[in-house]
């Protein structure tokens with residue numbers, strides 16, 4: 001299959017979609033992007049990669065970071081992690097508080113904000129300080145993408161200043177004793193992981209371990225064991241797009257994870273990983289053109305898992 005030609009076709013067909021949707025503004029610093037931007041990268045297990053658009057441009061990975069922190073926490077805590085965060089779709093927006101009150105502070109899954117905050121809290125307990133916890137997260141991703149990435153201080157500060165809902169989620173969970181560290185330390189680490197900056201090519205490369213049973217196809221390093229890789233992929237499929245996860249599975253048919261920075265990563269098991277970027281979001285907080293581009297990709301290649 002000629003993947004470069006497929007990317008070129010998608011690039012052409014996606015143009016009318018690039019002006020639809022809205023860039024996230026509830027974190028003010030996220031607004032400072034070229035709103036009609038588009039990029040897509042594919043990384044195959046044999047190391048070959050294909051790119052189109054502004055694939056070298058870094059953006060804030062936001063909730064895509066939740067895939068990395070969940071992988072790390074699962075490796076450290078195994079099934080004990082599920083006592084503090086479940087593995088069911090929430091059917092609610094990513095920053096919703098309602099279900100959390102009913103369900104006594106146990107978030108539905110690690111890919112909504114509440115679940116990701118708990119996951120980060122478990123890493124903080126393990127690494128003891130917020131500096132060491134963030135360093136471990138940053139190093140984990142550096143290793144996966146084989147480059148040193150950094151966080152954007154302006155985006156981090158903006159989220160810290162405007163993250164009222166996340167503070168509410170963390171406080172509510174603390175009241176149920178499901179946050180073990182001081183809230184400010186857990187949120188500091190969570191906001192930093194969200195403000196990590198990566199480009200499409202780096203993100204696609206970083207996801208390869210999930211297309212390969214948890215193992216780096218290049219170095220053979222095992223990041224997570226194969227049954228845990230299965231768990232991460234299945235949660236990406238069922239929960240990776242919040243209350244649009246069903247819609248994403250319906251139209252795209254791949255495990256995927258979005259972030260409000262406009263990125264989406266997707267995994268074609270045993271074949272490749274993909275990243276697409278376009279900052280305008282649909283009503284559910286997922287990249288509008290990014291979702292459409294992935295739908296075009298699986299339609300053209302028949303590489304959906306279904």
Ligand SMILES: NC(=O)CC[C@H](N)C(=O)O
Nearest residue numbers: 062063094113194259260
């Ligand atoms: N969906 C997202 O990407 C949300 C992440 C964002 N940092 C938040 O907590 O609101």
